[in-house]
Every structure is written in structure tokens, then in C-alpha cells.
Amino acid sequence: MASPKPVTHVIFDMDGLLLDTERLYTEATQALATPYGKEYTWEVKVGCMGMKGPQAAQHIIDSLDLPLSVSEYLEQIAKHYNALFPTAKLLPGAERLVRHLHKHNIPIAIASGGAQDSFDLKTTNHRDLVSLFGHVVLASSDPEVTKGKPEPDVFLVCARRFPDNPDPSKCLVFEDAPNGVQAGVAAGMQVVMVPDSRLSSELTKGATEVLASLEDFKPERYGLPPFDD
Incomplete structure (x- = not known):
């Protein structure tokens, strides 16, 4: 695994990462x-x-x-x-991490391959948490995203929409899928991967770090505020 570098902004995939969809x-x-x-x-x-x-x-x-x-x-x-x-439920560690970053004023956003209608359905019972994100980019509905993952478009568009338009190297991506890891790396971002346990380790290559769960993430490794507890 690569050695983590400090970041200032965080981008989350949604399916299989935040939500058990x-x-x-x-x-x-x-x-x-x-x-x-x-x-x-x-x-x-x-x-x-x-x-x-x-x-x-x-x-x-x-x-x-x-x-x-x-x-x-x-x-x-x-x-x-x-x-x-x-009926989608949050995955372990998702709410804690999102609320922690929001509390410490770390800019956060969602970059998903999905469409607006399915996003609305999945987040039916999670509107409060979704409201904490600065913005959401949905590749299947967003006209600026010309190509889906593994192309980097969705992450680059997402980074540009932060008010301060950070350099991609200052963005940390959370992903569960190989296509998403490829997209994040192609965008010039570090990627923390939380893959399905069935996924071959060969398909985790390129990630800065591979975790079994978001509960295992250590924010301070990327220059982010550590958890309070």
C-alpha cells in the first residue's frame, strides 16, 4: 500500500460504501x-x-x-x-465518519455512478445524513459527467464543485468497487477501499489503503482530525 499523504477534502461513493445497497x-x-x-x-x-x-x-x-x-x-x-x-441501511462506521468530518468542517461530498431517482429511493430514511454533504454528483444523471467509472470524470467534477476547487491530490476518495478505485486513481486522488470480503485481493490494487470496514479508518493518517472517542 502507498504511504498516505495529507488531504483537505473527502469524497464518498455511496453504494456498498455508505449504504448496504x-x-x-x-x-x-x-x-x-x-x-x-x-x-x-x-x-x-x-x-x-x-x-x-x-x-x-x-x-x-x-x-x-x-x-x-x-x-x-x-x-x-x-x-x-x-x-x-x-429499505437500504447504513453500513458500519458510515454515520460516525460522516458526522465526524462534518463536525470538524472537513468539506465532504458524494460521487456515485447512480441516477437521481434511485438516489432518492435509497436515501429515503437517511435524508438527515445526506444533508451533511456539501454536494452530490450522480454520474447517471449529471450532464457534466460524460463517462462513468472507471473513468475519472465523476470524481473530477465532484472536486471542482467544492467552493474552493481543490487540487485532486488534496481529495481522499472512499470506494468499495474496483471500477471506483481505478476512477479515483485516474483522477489523481488517494483512495481508501472498503471492498466486499469476496473480492480478490488482485482487484484492490491501486488503493492507498484497504480496510475491512469504515470502522477501521484512522483519519489522522491523512492529516484529518482524529476521532474524539
Whole structure:
């Protein structure tokens, strides 16, 4: 792992990092695939984590050989998302870390591959926490984000929208997915990765640090205020 350098701004991915939504994505996608006799495997899932919606849809259609267009897929999957996403729960350590950084006036933002409608569903019961972020950039809805992760666009756009427009090297990214780590590194940022325990260690390369949980994060390693407790 690289040696951490001091940062001034923090950017969070959301799915599988702040919110336990990756499990819901899997459940919804398998529900769509089952009538076609297909299985949504972990290998297929890893390949599209962090992608913009249409990009991920095409990846799944191609991987599972589904007889659907991207628009048909998105229409069908939306019904499953509408039922499941409002049940999303925060992952361990997420609320503590976000509230700690906000309390100490560290600029924080969200940069996600998702779209506005699904973001609203997932955060139904977490509006108070989301309100602590300075801004949110959603790759699938934001016209300034031309390419999804693993391209760096979403993180670069997110950095520019901080009021003081920091240099990317001063931004720390939190990610769970290989595509997101690649995007953060390509943006010139340090990346703390909190991967699914099933993920091969080969796919964690590039991260500055790999943690089992946000509960294990030590802010002072990056020049940020240490936890009070």
C-alpha cells in the first residue's frame, strides 16, 4: 500500500460504501434474470460495479445473454428497485465518519455512478445524513459527467464543485468497487477501499489503503482530525 499523504477534502461513493445497497442490487437483478433462466453471478456483478446505469445494464445484458434492449432492461429493473431501495441501511462506521468530518468542517461530498431517482429511493430514511454533504454528483444523471467509472470524470467534477476547487491530490476518495478505485486513481486522488470480503485481493490494487470496514479508518493518517472517542 502507498504511504498516505495529507488531504483537505473527502469524497464518498455511496453504494456498498455508505449504504448496504449492493445486496439490494443483486436481489433485484436476480429477480429480473430468473424468468430467463439466468444467474447473476458475483463475477458479472464485479464487472459493472460503479458504472453508469445504461453502461451497467448493457454489461449485464451481454454477460447473461438477456433478450432485452437497454431501455427494456432499465424499465423492468426499475420496478424491483422501487420496492427494494427504500429499505437500504447504513453500513458500519458510515454515520460516525460522516458526522465526524462534518463536525470538524472537513468539506465532504458524494460521487456515485447512480441516477437521481434511485438516489432518492435509497436515501429515503437517511435524508438527515445526506444533508451533511456539501454536494452530490450522480454520474447517471449529471450532464457534466460524460463517462462513468472507471473513468475519472465523476470524481473530477465532484472536486471542482467544492467552493474552493481543490487540487485532486488534496481529495481522499472512499470506494468499495474496483471500477471506483481505478476512477479515483485516474483522477489523481488517494483512495481508501472498503471492498466486499469476496473480492480478490488482485482487484484492490491501486488503493492507498484497504480496510475491512469504515470502522477501521484512522483519519489522522491523512492529516484529518482524529476521532474524539
